[in-house]
Amino acid sequence: MVSEAKEVQESIVNQVFPEAAGQDVPPEQLRDEYEVLADQVRKLRFAYYNEDSPLASDAEFDRLYRRLEELEALHPELVTNDSPTQEVGGEVSAAFTAVDHLVRMYSLEDVFSLDELRTWVTRAEASVEKIGGHAPLRWLTELKIDGLAVNLLYRNGTLVRAATRGDGTTGEDITHNALTIREIPRQLAGTDHPAEVEIRGEIFIASKAFAELNESMVEQGKAPFANPRNAAAGSLRQKDPAETAKRPLSMYVHGIGAKEGLQTLTQSETYRQLQEWGLPTSPYFKVLDSYDEVLDFIAHYGTHRHDLTHEIDGIVVKVDDFATQRALGYTSRVPRWAVAYKYPPEEVHTKLLDILVNVGRTGRVTPFGLMEPVKVSGSTVEMATLHNQDVVRAKGVKIGDIVVLRKAGDVIPEIVGPVLALREQQQPPVRDFVMPTHCPSCGTELAPAKEGDVDIRCPNARSCPSQLRERVFHLAGRGAFDIEALGWEAAIALTQPAEPATPPLTNEAGIFHLTPEDLAGVLIERDKKVKGEVTGRELVPYFYSRGTAKKPSVPTANTQKLFRELEKAKSQPLWRVLVALSIRHVGPTASRALATAFRSMEAIRAASEEQLADVPGVGPIIGQAVKEWFDVDWHREIVDSWASAGVRMADETDESTPRTLSGLTVVVTGSLTGYSRDEAKEAIITRGGKASGSVSKNTHYVVAGENAGTKLEKAEQLGLRVLDEEGFTRLLAEGPAGVDGAAEGGEEADDDNEDAGLRVEVDEPA
DNA sequence: ATACCTCGAGATCG
DNA sequence: CTCGAGGTAT
Numbered sequence: 001m002v003s004e005a006k007e008v009q010e011s012i013v014n015q016v017f018p019e020a021a022g023q024d025v026p027p028e029q030l031r032d033e034y035e036v037l038a039d040q041v042r043k044l045r046f047a048y049y050n051e052d053s054p055l056a057s058d059a060e061f062d063r064l065y066r067r068l069e070e071l072e073a074l075h076p077e078l079v080t081n082d083s084p085t086q087e088v089g090g091e092v093s094a095a096f097t098a099v100d101h102l103v104r105m106y107s108l109e110d111v112f113s114l115d116e117l118r119t120w121v122t123r124a125e126a127s128v129e130k131i132g133g134h135a136p137l138r139w140l141t142e143l144k145i146d147g148l149a150v151n152l153l154y155r156n157g158t159l160v161r162a163a164t165r166g167d168g169t170t171g172e173d174i175t176h177n178a179l180t181i182r183e184i185p186r187q188l189a190g191t192d193h194p195a196e197v198e199i200r201g202e203i204f205i206a207s208k209a210f211a212e213l214n215e216s217m218v219e220q221g222k223a224p225f226a227n228p229r230n231a232a233a234g235s236l237r238q239k240d241p242a243e244t245a246k247r248p249l250s251m252y253v254h255g256i257g258a259k260e261g262l263q264t265l266t267q268s269e270t271y272r273q274l275q276e277w278g279l280p281t282s283p284y285f286k287v288l289d290s291y292d293e294v295l296d297f298i299a300h301y302g303t304h305r306h307d308l309t310h311e312i313d314g315i316v317v318k319v320d321d322f323a324t325q326r327a328l329g330y331t332s333r334v335p336r337w338a339v340a341y342k343y344p345p346e347e348v349h350t351k352l353l354d355i356l357v358n359v360g361r362t363g364r365v366t367p368f369g370l371m372e373p374v375k376v377s378g379s380t381v382e383m384a385t386l387h388n389q390d391v392v393r394a395k396g397v398k399i400g401d402i403v404v405l406r407k408a409g410d411v412i413p414e415i416v417g418p419v420l421a422l423r424e425q426q427q428p429p430v431r432d433f434v435m436p437t438h439c440p441s442c443g444t445e446l447a448p449a450k451e452g453d454v455d456i457r458c459p460n461a462r463s464c465p466s467q468l469r470e471r472v473f474h475l476a477g478r479g480a481f482d483i484e485a486l487g488w489e490a491a492i493a494l495t496q497p498a499e500p501a502t503p504p505l506t507n508e509a510g511i512f513h514l515t516p517e518d519l520a521g522v523l524i525e526r527d528k529k530v531k532g533e534v535t536g537r538e539l540v541p542y543f544y545s546r547g548t549a550k551k552p553s554v555p556t557a558n559t560q561k562l563f564r565e566l567e568k569a570k571s572q573p574l575w576r577v578l579v580a581l582s583i584r585h586v587g588p589t590a591s592r593a594l595a596t597a598f599r600s601m602e603a604i605r606a607a608s609e610e611q612l613a614d615v616p617g618v619g620p621i622i623g624q625a626v627k628e629w630f631d632v633d634w635h636r637e638i639v640d641s642w643a644s645a646g647v648r649m650a651d652e653t654d655e656s657t658p659r660t661l662s663g664l665t666v667v668v669t670g671s672l673t674g675y676s677r678d679e680a681k682e683a684i685i686t687r688g689g690k691a692s693g694s695v696s697k698n699t700h701y702v703v704a705g706e707n708a709g710t711k712l713e714k715a716e717q718l719g720l721r722v723l724d725e726e727g728f729t730r731l732l733a734e735g736p737a738g739v740d741g742a743a744e745g746g747e748e749a750d751d752d753n754e755d756a757g758l759r760v761e762v763d764e765p766a
Numbered sequence: 767a768t769a770c771c772t773c774g775a776g777a778t779c780g
Numbered sequence: 781c782t783c784g785a786g787g788t789a790t
Contacts, residue, residue: 096772096788148789164788172788226769233789234770313790378790379768411790413767478786487785526783545776557775558784771788778781 037068039160095239096172099161101151102198102258105168107333108144108316108340110409114295117317120339121291124319124328127336131327137319140267141297142254142285144314144340146229147204148236150178151257157193157277159186164236177236178203180245189278198257199279205232206310209248227378228311250310252282266320284308287320302343313410314342332694345406349419350374351426352403355386355433359441359466361474361582363457367392367433369403369415377407384413388454389435398423400430441466441496462634463506469495471508475580479588481569482576485562492524493542499523509638512566512645516555519543574601574651581638583629585622593617594626596688600650601639605630616663616690660735661689665698669712670705672725683732695720701739703728 041064111117125135149165162178163171178184181203205213205228213231214224225231235247253274256262264270271281284301288294298315305312319325319337328336351372358366366385373382384405386392397403397418404416423430435456438445444460458464469491476486486494494505494514504518505511520543528538540546543562547553578591578601586594597615598604604612604626613623629635643649666689668680675683680703684691695702695714702715702722715722723731723739730738 146790166788229790230769237771237788239772381767383767385767407767411767485785489784767790769789771786773785773787775783776781777783 034068035155037064039155039158040064041068094173095176096174096237098166098170099163099173100170101163101166101168102153102196105149105151105165105171105200105257106330106335107168108338109334110314110340110342112342112344112409114298114341117298117339117341118291121294121317124336127328128324133324133327136290137324138321139288139291139294140285140318140320141288141294142282142316142318143301143308143310143312144316145202145204145252145282146311146313147202148229148233150174150201150203150251152178152184152199152201152253153258154188154193154197154199156195157188157190159184174236176241177238177244180241181249181251183251183280185278190276193277194259194261196258196260197262198259199253199274200255200257201251201253201279203232203236203249203251204228204310205235205248206250208309209250213248226380229378251280253279254282254285254316265322267318267322267325268320270322298341305343314340316340342410345408346377347404347406347416348374348376349402350381350405352397352399352401352415352418355392355397355399357436357440359439359458359464359470361467361470362584363459363461363464363467364455365436365439365446365457367435369397371403371405371415374405376405376413377410381405381407381413384415386415389456390454392433392435398430398432400426400428402426439464439466465496465503468505468508471582472505472511474582475508475511480576480580481572483562483565483569485558485565489524489542490562493519493522497522497542498525498539507634507638509634509641512570512642512647514563514566516543516559516563519555519559520553570645570647572648574599574649577601577642577647577649578604581629581635584625586626590618590622593690595651596686601643602649605636605639616665658735659688660732660738661687663688664700664736665690665692666701666703666731667692667695667699667711667715668703668705668728669695669715672703672705672728674725674729680728687732687735700736701728701731703731 109120111120121137125137128137129135151163151165151171152159153161153163159175159179161173162175162184163173165171179186207228210225210228210231217224225234231247232249235244235249238244254271255267256270262270262273264273268285268287271285275281286293286297288297294317301308301312301315317339319328325335325337330336352369353372354370355367356370358368360366366387367389368383368385371382371384373380375381386395386397395415395417397415401418402422403418406414406416408414436446439458439460442458442460442464444458444464446456446458448454448456458467461467472486472495473488473491475481476483476491494511495503497503500521504514504522522542522544523539524542525537526540528536541553543555543559544553545551545556573595575588575591575595578586578594579588593615594604594612597618598607607627609620609623609627611623612618612626613620615623639649661684666684668675668684668691672680680691692699695711695718697718697720699715699718699720702711702720703725704712704715704722705725712722721739727739
């Protein structure tokens with residue numbers, strides 16, 4: 001073991017040394033060698049921190065580490081955010097940093113009945129037949145484990161990274177914790193390892209282990225976990241891997257993401273390969289030749305659901321054959337070759353104590369049920385939205401009813417309906433819910449925005465405290481001004497405090513003019529707790545410390561932070577200011593489009609509806625919404641007031657970034673080395689281009705990075721121009737002229753232009 | 767909609 | 781020690 005590691009090190013040092021000395025080496029080769037070295041350093045560090053016997057001496061480790069630093073110093077463009085040098089002194093500060101999956105982690109389409117499953121299967125088989133395949137298909141069925149998805153990246157057989165699913169594109173690095181899980185091998189068994197393979201699995205806690213874990217928690221006087229899934233999730237979020245190591249985490253693998261040099265042809269064959277590499281697959285999966293057998297499988301585990309070693313939330317049915325999987329392909333969110341069947345959700349009874357209404361950011365009034373807290377599918381539920389008046393009526397529930405409650409689609413609690421047999425005996429007697437006619441927050445009469453709308457709204461947008469609170473909360477959010485220290489509670493304290501009667505803010509116009517003096521004496525009402533028990537409500541100061549005889553009441557550290565954050569927020573880019581205004585239909589995407597097109601608030605305000613609608617990605621609805629928003633006096637006052645407080649209302653017209661991509665749509669797919677996904681997007685937008693997520697005939701350029709997927713295939717089908725990273729860089733710098741070479745005399749090239757020199761061939765991924 | 771983690775601040779207690 | 785805030789997960 002040790003001598004093998006040494007050999008690897010020698011070869012790495014020898015490979016890397018020449019570049020470190022500054023010789024000319026092709027960039028791809030440099031990149032490869034850099035990654036080999038970085039992986040090696042990671043591997044040795046893992047071994048050092050997580051195993052009994054280190055693979056290399058301290059001196060050897062240091063030598064490799066210094067080489068890596070040297071290389072990074074000479075070629076800063078190589079440094080990735082998961083580089084071992086980015087970790088501080090052995091502390092794995094890579095923990096929880098964002099990492100891009102090489103291949104997107106899709107979710108699965110859910111079906112909630114056998115009818116829906118039948119429909120899904122029929123459609124899948126029909127489309128396979130249409131492209132020359134034949135039904136019936138061979139299916140692989142498996143249990144859908146109720147745990148957390150992980151993505152394990154192995155390079156040449158060595159685990160180099162474990163990440164959570166995140167949004168499917170970008171997850172969080174949890175390598176430090178994944179390494180404490182026995183079932184996750186640091187090194188794959190056998191010899192024939194692909195250069196690079198992403199293995200997808202599910203981390204969970206087995207039922208028996210969970211019961212024992214909770215027993216020991218209780219013994220230690222700690223609160224038991226609510227359910228195995230949350231316990232597993234919490235365990236993976238531990239900062240200290242030693243803590244994670246104490247949790248009985250397990251894992252089964254069930255798929256492959258990126259792969260380079262993996263030869264298997266079916267899902268089941270892949271599972272066998274994974275087993276040979278020492279990765280645990282579920283003992284429960286089956287390969288079945290008929291739909292009837294699939295139904296049997298579902299029925300069987302329906303009755304034996306609770307006899308299993310772990311919890312499940314359904315059954316996954318996959319097409320076994322890879323060629324057929326490829327033929328079926330993906331929608332934007334899910335594969336067309338797999339589906340998740342969900343067993344009917346657990347239903348419980350509880351008392352509907354009241355139906356209250358919420359007034360949202362846009363004034364929409366939403367009723368929600370308040371219930372006697374009850375356990376359903378692993379959590380304690382006491383609230384459930386009822387959407388609107390019509391839904392309450394359709395469900396037929398009355399306040400005081402015993403109701404049927406379940407978690408629809410896994411997460412959101414749903415009141416199904418009343419238990420009518422129990423209605424008569426309720427004390428106090430049940431009563432009808434009556435939608436309020438006046439706003440519970442400001443007393444203004446409620447009305448639908450338009451004749452016939454089901455939603456009713458509070459028209460007092462300007463000063464309704466509820467709406468204001470929601471807007472303040474929103475403008476402070478991560479997608480807008482990003483004001484830390486201004487959360488839910490602070491928004492209440494600013495807009496609807498218990499005292500004083502006149503809140504510090506009666507309108508968001510004033511937020512940047514607040515002074516610490518405005519916040520003195522603000523009290524909010526909060527649960528009073530004695531030893532964790534709620535004993536009532538109490539008034540507490542929010543922005544200032546509790547004054548005593550000796551100490552005067554002074555602004556708290558958090559309040560000081562709030563003012564620093566407000567100051568910082570004033571220099572946020574224009575698009576964030578636009579998001580902060582809470583204009584209907586104007587979220588981050590439309591805001592970015594408007595900001596790039598007009599570059600200043602003044603220009604947007606002055607634009608006609610048509611000019612607004614002409615902006616790529618805006619359109620008539622948003623154009624109208626923006627125009628109408630600026631037609632309102634108090635809206636313009638918000639902008640003026642913020643501007644007078646020093647909020648930046650224009651993006652610098654930076655001459656150094658010429659608008660080379662004006663009118664062009666660019667799609668980036670796969671991973672680039674020099675740009676993160678967001679950076680690439682930003683680079684396109686700041687040059688006047690449109691960064692789109694999907695390939696169509698309106699796409700002008702497709703930039704294909706490593707492991708580009710179906711988007712590249714589609715681009716090729718459509719005959720679009722495909723650029724590699726270098727081409728992308730040229731495109732950014734010089735516009736079409738930079739990549740069209742000697743294209744015909746300045747004429748805008750057609751979409752179907754196929755300049756061979758510009759095309760990159762990339763192996764078709766899984 | 768809820769559970770769980772981390773962090774920092776401030777209250778509480780000996 | 782407890783709380784709010786901010787993040788993640790399904």
